[in-house]
Amino acid sequence: MAKALVVVESPxxxxxxxxxxxxxxxxxxxxxxxxxxxxxxxxxDVDEGFEPSYEVIASRKKVLKELKxxxxxxxxxxxxxxxxxxxxxxxxxxxxxxxxxxxxxxRRLMFNEITKKGVLAALEHPTxxxxxxxxxxxxxxxxxRLVGYxxxxxxxxxxxxxxxxxxxxxxALKLVCDREREIEAFIAExxxxxxxxxxxxxxxxxxxxxxxxxxxxxxxxxxxxxxKVLSDLRSxxxxxxxxxxxxxxxxxxxxxxxxxxxxxxxxxxKKTMMIAQQLYEGIELPGEGAVGLITYMRTDSTxxxxxxxTDVREHVGRKFGPDYVPEKPNFYKTKKDAQDAHEAIRxxxxxxxxxxxxxxxxxxxxxxxxxxxxxxxxxxxxxxxxRRHDGRRHGRELSVPRQGLRAEVCRVDGSLRARRGRSAHxxxxxxxxxxxxxxxxxxxxRPRGR
Numbered sequence: 001m002a003k004a005l006v007v008v009e010s011p012x013x014x015x016x017x018x019x020x021x022x023x024x025x026x027x028x029x030x031x032x033x034x035x036x037x038x039x040x041x042x043x044x045d046v047d048e049g050f051e052p053s054y055e056v057i058a059s060r061k062k063v064l065k066e067l068k069x070x071x072x073x074x075x076x077x078x079x080x081x082x083x084x085x086x087x088x089x090x091x092x093x094x095x096x097x098x099x100x101x102x103x104x105x106x107r108r109l110m111f112n113e114i115t116k117k118g119v120l121a122a123l124e125h126p127t128x129x130x131x132x133x134x135x136x137x138x139x140x141x142x143x144x145r146l147v148g149y150x151x152x153x154x155x156x157x158x159x160x161x162x163x164x165x166x167x168x169x170x171x172a173l174k175l176v177c178d179r180e181r182e183i184e185a186f187i188a189e190x191x192x193x194x195x196x197x198x199x200x201x202x203x204x205x206x207x208x209x210x211x212x213x214x215x216x217x218x219x220x221x222x223x224x225x226x227x228k229v230l231s232d233l234r235s236x237x238x239x240x241x242x243x244x245x246x247x248x249x250x251x252x253x254x255x256x257x258x259x260x261x262x263x264x265x266x267x268x269x270k271k272t273m274m275i276a277q278q279l280y281e282g283i284e285l286p287g288e289g290a291v292g293l294i295t296y297m298r299t300d301s302t303x304x305x306x307x308x309x310t311d312v313r314e315h316v317g318r319k320f321g322p323d324y325v326p327e328k329p330n331f332y333k334t335k336k337d338a339q340d341a342h343e344a345i346r347x348x349x350x351x352x353x354x355x356x357x358x359x360x361x362x363x364x365x366x367x368x369x370x371x372x373x374x375x376x377x378x379x380x381x382x383x384x385x386x387r388r389h390d391g392r393r394h395g396r397e398l399s400v401p402r403q404g405l406r407a408e409v410c411r412v413d414g415s416l417r418a419r420r421g422r423s424a425h426x427x428x429x430x431x432x433x434x435x436x437x438x439x440x441x442x443x444x445x446r447p448r449g450r
Contacts, residue, residue, distance in 0.1 A: 005074035016282030016290035089137035114292030192220040255344030
């Protein structure tokens with residue numbers, strides 16, 4: 001008989017954690033929330049301090065009965081829901097439903113990664129349910145209900161039944177409408193970039209962009225002007241009259257937070273988070289069972305644990321050589337309004353490289369796993385900065401008679417090497433209607449919209 005009951009949110013997470021804990025623990029999934037505001041009425045007493053009124057979700061009654069039966073036989077009850085406001089609220093609702101007789105046995109487990117190390121460390125330092133986080137979630141839920149319960153029927157009548165409106169959708173609609181008005185009022189202005197591919201006696205070749213003519217900044221506004229400039233360039237004598245070289249550093253990118261991960265992914269937000277949840281909860285690997293491959297994916301912090309930084313620095317040293325490991329790891333400031341409750345999104349261990357796990361991941365999971373997204377930022381966190389001889393901002397100016405050109409040459413690739421692969425240099429497709437004309441001298445004129 002199990003001595004302790006562990007409650008998590010999903011069956012996949014339960015399966016992974018159960019493997020680490022053994023026969024003295026029974027791991028059960030609550031399937032998410034077990035209580036919520038009623039669907040048939042407002043469920044918030046506006047006159048009594050906005051007090052919410054909860055009821056058990058019909059589809060969770062069977063699960064709740066199993067939890068209550070298990071609680072009677074257990075010496076300890078561990079709430080191991082996700083380490084965020086929503087997970088804290090689920091744990092609180094569970095504690096309320098399990099009754100006052102079990103409250104002394106209930107402890108909270110917090111872990112940022114579903115690995116044996118992470119789970120066992122959490123068991124050694126159990127905490128209590130954080131009522132402040134619960135109240136924060138309740139305030140958000142009540143606000144959702146107050147706004148959405150009254151606005152949604154309007155959408156059903158005017159647009160389509162089943163649409164949802166609330167605190168997020170209402171503000172988002174306002175932002176979209178404001179932006180759409182700006183787009184409608186925008187007057188497009190055509191401009192052209194002209195680039196030359198140059199090669200001297202000593203390699204490498206490089207691209208140089210036309211910036212000036214007769215010492216003044218040049219602006220090419222249409223194809224006729226571009227053709228005239230190209231004609232002049234084809235007949236020009238190309239002489240480097242001076243070279244000014246300055247070094248510029250491009251710092252390694254910070255580790256991923258939730259919003260940056262969503263922006264970087266090619267998938268919609270909902271699908272991105274669903275796949276990240278799968279990687280967090282555990283993937284079946286031969287000889288290992290279910291293994292959580294990434295840390296918790298809902299975070300606003302760029303902080304990475306000391307142990308993880310050491311792991312990544314060792315990995316960078318082995319894979320790329322000691323020259324790519326900085327004397328001190330890079331650290332990034334977290335925004336002032338960030339909660340900083342969890343680490344940044346990162347791989348749980350560098351031993352699960354892409355070649356090892358690829359056969360056990362779906363194509364979508366593999367896209368979101370190394371080397372495409374999460375690990376790139378973690379590798380960058382422990383890699384040297386990229387150093388360039390940069391001409392676009394500071395530097396290498398190649399002066400041709402009446403023409404001013406700038407170019408850049410990479411000197412030390414640093415974190416760029418860790419990011420090379422399928423996603424490091426994904427070039428976007430040319431815009432619709434974009435044309436490229438290249439002359440024999442290696443010059444190219446490219447139209448742009450602005």
